[in-house]
Amino acid sequence: MGYAPRGLAEKRYLMTPGPTPVPPQVLAAMALPIVHHRSPDFKPTYKRCLERLKEVYRTDGDVLLYTASGTAGLESVVANLTSPGDRVVVVSAGYFGERWAQIAETYGCDLDHIRYEWGEAPSADDLAARLAELGGASAVLVTQSETSTGVVADVRALAAAAKDAGSLVGVDAISSLGAIPCETDEWGLDSVVSGSQKALMSPPGLATVSVSAAAWEHGAKATAPRFYLDWERTRNAQEQLDAAFTPAVSIVIGLNIALKLILERGLDATFEEHVRLGRACREGVKAMGLELFSPDDDSSAVVTTVRVPDPVDGTQLLLDLRDRFGITLAPGQGPLKGKVFRIGHIGFFDVFDITTALAGIELSLAEAGADIERGVAVTRALETYEHQPA
Amino acid sequence: MGYAPRGLAEKRYLMTPGPTPVPPQVLAAMALPIVHHRSPDFKPTYKRCLERLKEVYRTDGDVLLYTASGTAGLESVVANLTSPGDRVVVVSAGYFGERWAQIAETYGCDLDHIRYEWGEAPSADDLAARLAELGGASAVLVTQSETSTGVVADVRALAAAAKDAGSLVGVDAISSLGAIPCETDEWGLDSVVSGSQKALMSPPGLATVSVSAAAWEHGAKATAPRFYLDWERTRNAQEQLDAAFTPAVSIVIGLNIALKLILERGLDATFEEHVRLGRACREGVKAMGLELFSPDDDSSAVVTTVRVPDPVDGTQLLLDLRDRFGITLAPGQGPLKGKVFRIGHIGFFDVFDITTALAGIELSLAEAGADIERGVAVTRALETYEHQPA
Numbered sequence: 195m196g197y198a199p200r201g202l203a204e205k206r207y208l209m210t211p212g213p214t215p216v217p218p219q220v221l222a223a224m225a226l227p228i229v230h231h232r233s234p235d236f237k238p239t240y241k242r243c244l245e246r247l248k249e250v251y252r253t254d255g256d257v258l259l260y261t262a263s264g265t266a267g268l269e270s271v272v273a274n275l276t277s278p279g280d281r282v283v284v285v286s287a288g289y290f291g292e293r294w295a296q297i298a299e300t301y302g303c304d305l306d307h308i309r310y311e312w313g314e315a316p317s318a319d320d321l322a323a324r325l326a327e328l329g330g331a332s333a334v335l336v337t338q339s340e341t342s343t344g345v346v347a348d349v350r351a352l353a354a355a356a357k358d359a360g361s362l363v364g365v366d367a368i369s370s371l372g373a374i375p376c377e378t379d380e381w382g383l384d385s386v387v388s389g390s391q392k393a394l395m396s397p398p399g400l401a402t403v404s405v406s407a408a409a410w411e412h413g414a415k416a417t418a419p420r421f422y423l424d425w426e427r428t429r430n431a432q433e434q435l436d437a438a439f440t441p442a443v444s445i446v447i448g449l450n451i452a453l454k455l456i457l458e459r460g461l462d463a464t465f466e467e468h469v470r471l472g473r474a475c476r477e478g479v480k481a482m483g484l485e486l487f488s489p490d491d492d493s494s495a496v497v498t499t500v501r502v503p504d505p506v507d508g509t510q511l512l513l514d515l516r517d518r519f520g521i522t523l524a525p526g527q528g529p530l531k532g533k534v535f536r537i538g539h540i541g542f543f544d545v546f547d548i549t550t551a552l553a554g555i556e557l558s559l560a561e562a563g564a565d566i567e568r569g570v571a572v573t574r575a576l577e578t579y580e581h582q583p584a
Numbered sequence: 585m586g587y588a589p590r591g592l593a594e595k596r597y598l599m600t601p602g603p604t605p606v607p608p609q610v611l612a613a614m615a616l617p618i619v620h621h622r623s624p625d626f627k628p629t630y631k632r633c634l635e636r637l638k639e640v641y642r643t644d645g646d647v648l649l650y651t652a653s654g655t656a657g658l659e660s661v662v663a664n665l666t667s668p669g670d671r672v673v674v675v676s677a678g679y680f681g682e683r684w685a686q687i688a689e690t691y692g693c694d695l696d697h698i699r700y701e702w703g704e705a706p707s708a709d710d711l712a713a714r715l716a717e718l719g720g721a722s723a724v725l726v727t728q729s730e731t732s733t734g735v736v737a738d739v740r741a742l743a744a745a746a747k748d749a750g751s752l753v754g755v756d757a758i759s760s761l762g763a764i765p766c767e768t769d770e771w772g773l774d775s776v777v778s779g780s781q782k783a784l785m786s787p788p789g790l791a792t793v794s795v796s797a798a799a800w801e802h803g804a805k806a807t808a809p810r811f812y813l814d815w816e817r818t819r820n821a822q823e824q825l826d827a828a829f830t831p832a833v834s835i836v837i838g839l840n841i842a843l844k845l846i847l848e849r850g851l852d853a854t855f856e857e858h859v860r861l862g863r864a865c866r867e868g869v870k871a872m873g874l875e876l877f878s879p880d881d882d883s884s885a886v887v888t889t890v891r892v893p894d895p896v897d898g899t900q901l902l903l904d905l906r907d908r909f910g911i912t913l914a915p916g917q918g919p920l921k922g923k924v925f926r927i928g929h930i931g932f933f934d935v936f937d938i939t940t941a942l943a944g945i946e947l948s949l950a951e952a953g954a955d956i957e958r959g960v961a962v963t964r965a966l967e968t969y970e971h972q973p974a
Contacts, residue, residue, distance in 0.1 A: 206617060206625065213618045213830060224834055225615035227596060228603045228787055230912050235596065261789055262652050263829035266812040273809075301809045391830060397618055399651055399789050399832030418809060419663075419691045422656040439653035440603060440781060442789030442832060444614055522620050 209551050210524040211341045211369050211497040211538030213391040213398050217455060220396055220448040231443050237435050239450050244432060246453035250371065250394070250461065251386060251404050253378035258428045260401040261442045264368040264389030266423060267401030269297050271335070271364040271385045273420040274405075274413045278302030280332040283324065283361070285316045285352065289342035289527045290366055294335040301418050306331065312529055313343045313487060313499075318351035325359035332412075333362040333384075339370035342527045344488025344499035344536060346374060350381045357382050362412055368392055371402075372456055373468045373540040374495050384409040393468075393496075394456070395541035396449040399442045405429070468495040470579050471539040471548060478552040478575030482559075482566045487534045497524070498537045503564040508532040514558045521554045545579040599941050600914040601731045601759050601887040601928030603781040603788050607845060610786055610838040621833050627825050629840050634822060636843035640761065640784070640851065641776060641794050643768035648818045650791040651832045654758040654779030656813060657791030659687050661725070661754040661775045663810040664795075664803045668692030670722040673714065673751070675706045675742060679732035679917045680756055684725040691808050696721065702919055703733045703877060703889075708741035715749035722802075723752040723774075729760035732917045734878025734889035734926060736764060740771045747772050752802055758782055761792075762846055763858045763930040764885050774799040783858075783886075784846070785931035786839040789832045795819070858885040860969050861929040861938060868942040868965030872949075872956045877924045887914070888927045893954040898922040904948045911944045935969040 208215050229235035247257040260266060272294075276282055282303040284295040287310035298305045308324055310316055316336065325331060334356035338349045353363045362384040367376050371386065372393035378386050384406040391398035405413070405425055413425055421427070422439065431438040456464055472495040476486060479500050487499040502508035508525065509532055515521040524536040537551050552571040559566050598605050619625035637647040650656060662684075666672055672693040674685040677700035688695045698714055700706055706726065715721060724746035728739045743753045752774040757766050761776065762783035768776050774796040781788035795803070795815055803815055811817070812829065821828040846854055862885040866876060869890050878889040892898035898915065899922055905911040914926040927941050942961040949956050 206619065208618060208620060210620055213620060213833065216618045221615045221617065225611045227611065228598060228606045228781070229596070230598060230600055230603060231788075233906065233912055262656070262812065263831070265829045266652070269811045297811045300811045300814075389830070391618070397832065397834045398621075398830045399835060421659045421687045421690045422652065422813075424690075439655045440779070440788045441653070442787065442835065443603065444787045444834070445789060445832065516623065522623055 205520050207519070207521040207547065207550055209537055209547060210522055211392065211536065211540060212389070214395060214538060214541035215543065216395055216397055216448070217452065217542045219455070220452050223447045223451050224397065224444050226444070226447065229443060231437055231441055236443055239447055241435055243446055243450035243453065246450065246457055247402055249457055250453060251376070251378045252380065253404050255379065255407065256405045256429055258403045258405060258425060258432065259441065259446070260403065260423070260428065261399060261439070262401045263398065264387060264401050265293065267387035267389065267403045268294060268366055270403055270420070270423040270425065271387060272297045272301045272303065273418045273423050274416055274425045275333050275362060275364065275385065275409060276301055276303050277415070277417040279304055281306060281328065283308060283321070283328070283331045283334045285321060285334065285336045286310065287314050287316055287343065287345060288312045288337070288340035290340055291337045294337065294366065298335065313345060315345050315489070316347045316352060318348060318355045321352055322355040322358065325355065325361065330359045331361045333364055335364045337366040338376060339367070339374070339496040341369045341497060342530065344494055344497045346370065346493045346496060349376065349383070353381050353383055362409055369496055369540065372464065375465055378404050390445060390449050393540040394449060394452055396452045397445050399445040400449060468540060471495070471543060471545060472498060474545055474575040474579035475537055475539055475548050477578040478548065478571040481574035482552070482556055482571040484566065496538070496540050498539065499534050500537070501534055502532065503559065503566065506559060506562045506564050508535055511535065511558055511562060515554050519554045521551060523551065545576060548575050595910050597909070597911040597937065597940055599927055599937060600912055601782065601926060601930060602779070604785055604928060604931035605933065606785055606787055606838070607842065607932045609845070610842050613837045613841050614787065614834050616834070616837065619833060621827055621831055626833055629837055631825055633836055633840035633843060636840065636847055637792055639847055640843060641768045642766070642770065643794050645769065645797065646795045646819055648793045648795060648815060648822065649831065649836070650793065650813065650818065651789060651829070652791045653788065654777060654791050655683065657777035657779065657793045658684060658756055660793055660810070660813040660815065661777060662687045662691045662693065663808045663813050664806055664815045665723050665752055665754065665775065665799060666691055666693050667805070667807040669694055671696060671718065673698060673711070673718070673721045673724045675711060675724065675726045676700065677704050677706055677733065677735060677737070678702045678727070678730035680730055681727045684727065684756065688725065703735060705735050705879070706737045706742060708738060708745040711742055712745040712748065715745065715751065720749045721751045723754055725754045727756040728766060729757070729764070729886040731759040731887060732920070734884055734887040736760065736883045736886060739766065739773070743771050743773055752799055759886055759930065762854065765855055768794050780835060780839050783930040784839060784842055786842045787835050789835040790839060858930060861885070861933060861935060862888060864935055864938050864965040864969035865927055865929055867968040868938065868961040871964035872942070872946055872961040874956065886928070886930050888929065889924050890927070891924055892922065893949065893956065896949060896952045896954050898925060901925065901948055901952060905944050909944045911941060913941065935966060938965050
């Protein structure tokens with residue numbers, strides 16, 4: 195079916211921070227015959243899926259569902275909340291933070307960009323100071339998990355600073371929603387964007403966008419043109435259990451099952467599991483003598499970013515892992531290209547995925563001439579996973 | 585899995601003009617484990633899919649692939665080809681033609697709307713006259729198959745009139761591409777939009793958009809804001825066999841298989857099959873004494889629209905067919921609500937789907953007190969399909 199090119203290993207280990215592996219129950223549902231989106235074969239599933247999304251978002255407000263990549267969800271925030279000339283502050287520290295800025299510029303916002311080095315963690319104090327200097331801003335756009343570096347920002351603190359200055363808060367939680375706590379209502383987040391293909395362990399194709407009461411109020415005045423991504427059009431349809439446009443029914447059916455699995459385990463238990471997987475990964479990586487690029491603390495629960503050791507070529511390392519072992523890791527992006535590699539550990543992922551990654555990395559690095567400790571990483575990772583680290 | 589609500593018939597007959605039934609090979613591929621879109625597990629499939637799309641479009645130009653509903657494809661035409669204030673002529677004769685007009689208005693175009701009654705066929709002479717009156721227009725937007733009425737417009741003639749006046753031509757071919765001839769290059773169509781879930785017999789979730797050389801040239805000057813739907817961003821990625829944003833990999837893999845099936849049978853043979861299915865449907869409908877709303881000629885190869893006979897309630901008829909027999913037809917929309925029903929016959933559809941629809945309709949109508957001829961529709965449909973009509 196055009197799926198397995200010749201010459202590659204048969205089994206696949208997808209360990210990128212998106213797309214992520216999808217549980218077999220979800221995959222099986224993808225193969226069900228197509229049903230009409232306005233039929234009783236679909237509507238109860240759609241209803242449950244929308245309800246479950248609210249639970250995962252921890253919001254009583256609206257969560258809108260779009261057939262699109264996550265980036266379209268980000269664009270919907272700018273298109274529905276801003277008018278040309280509005281002052282918008284973007285806080286960025288990597289590839290995806292930059293995307294917020296690009297979108298805001300595309301829409302003619304008066305962009306104020308607080309730009310950190312890749313790998314730095316944004317500071318709420320910096321944001322508060324800048325907002326005070328500016329005399330406020332219409333909206334502040336932040337990234338919870340900067341997938342390009344592995345750094346998780348303190349969105350609660352950033353949001354509080356924005357709120358204090360009277361700004362609306364848009365959050366890119368594409369790789370973080372369902373992996374780590376994102377308290378939409380409690381933290382006062384006005385619009386949180388996520389995607390089906392990350393911690394929500396579904397195939398790519400759906401973007402989700404929460405909208406607070408304040409965002410609705412502000413959005414009614416926004417003049418940027420938008421049709422497909424217009425929030426109101428989608429809300430009006432969803433209130434009738436309809437979709438404004440034919441949705442990707444297969445993926446909605448899959449997502450509904452994945453959300454059920456997540457909520458059955460419990461959101462807090464799921465967050466704890468991601469913390470433990472992050473710990474196991476970091477301890478294993480360090481045990482073989484590698485240096486972490488992402489922070490060595492429990493905030494690193496989404497993706498672990500590791501420096502490529504001398505004399506290894508980072509690009510070649512990932513090709514070797516992929517072509518010999520079927521292990522797909524994520525490369526460094528932008529200024530980190532070739533300098534780091536990234537191990538995603540969100541969604542349908544367990545500790546033996548971590549040990550598989552570590553075992554493969556260990557072998558490839560050793561063969562490439564890196565001076566690393568052999569035979570300890572897997573054991574250390576498992577021990578860390580089972581017991582709290584010292 | 586939340587798929588089959590209790591109390592409905594077990595087997596399903598999806599006979600709407602979208603979503604349409606999907607071949608089992610395509611469904612099976614949807615259940616394959618998720619692969620990374622930048623990996624060799626995906627790229628050869630992606631490449632073939634893009635090549636096959638060009639064959640189906642009959643173009644040597646670009647065909648862009650978006651993870652989105654078809655409407656986003658329509659919006660991309662307006663967003664990439666127009667600037668606020670540009671004169672745009674929309675030719676509409678139903679629900680989907682109206683959508684072109686709504687999008688053009690949303691983007692601040694100087695809209696000139698040639699609006700026909702629902703069920704009428706647009707005339708190229710009317711368009712030519714209006715363009716002459718206006719002294720031209722930046723773009724003309726037309727609908728090939730108006731799914732809400734079953735009327736297929738003569739896009740070749742409309743495009744010729746637009747070209748004569750120096751306008752770019754955007755075509756909504758969402759329900760027609762792959763069902764009936766749409767000669768993108770030969771007819772000089774600047775942008776043709778389609779979707780995965782119609783005649784391309786794949787799950788909903790992908791929109792396709794062709795872009796001519798003239799459209800690229802004009803688009804470079806367009807000032808409407810767009811990020812996700814920006815044509816150039818997607819073309820630049822596709823030229824590297826990349827996607828600008830994580831695509832719905834499962835649906836791309838499915839679409840690639842569906843396109844292979846279509847091209848193996850041959851595009852012309854596929855068009856001929858749709859003509860024969862349309863004939864069979866019309867002759868069967870007429871044989872039981874019903875009146876057609878869509879034209880009684882071979883242009884009606886996408887959807888057959890039938891008037892609901894007295895004393896039957898059109899809404900109740902469709903509920904009866906759905907809940908008792910699992911047959912899903914499409915209702916009338918807008919001014920046709922309750923007055924007509926629509927039988928889609930595109931994509932993975934054969935003559936026994938037609939006879940199933942006819943048999944179900946015959947029984948439901950008779951029980952609802954309609955004065956119809958019994959026992960002739962199925963035979964007439966099959967005979968018509970096998971032999972040319974008299």
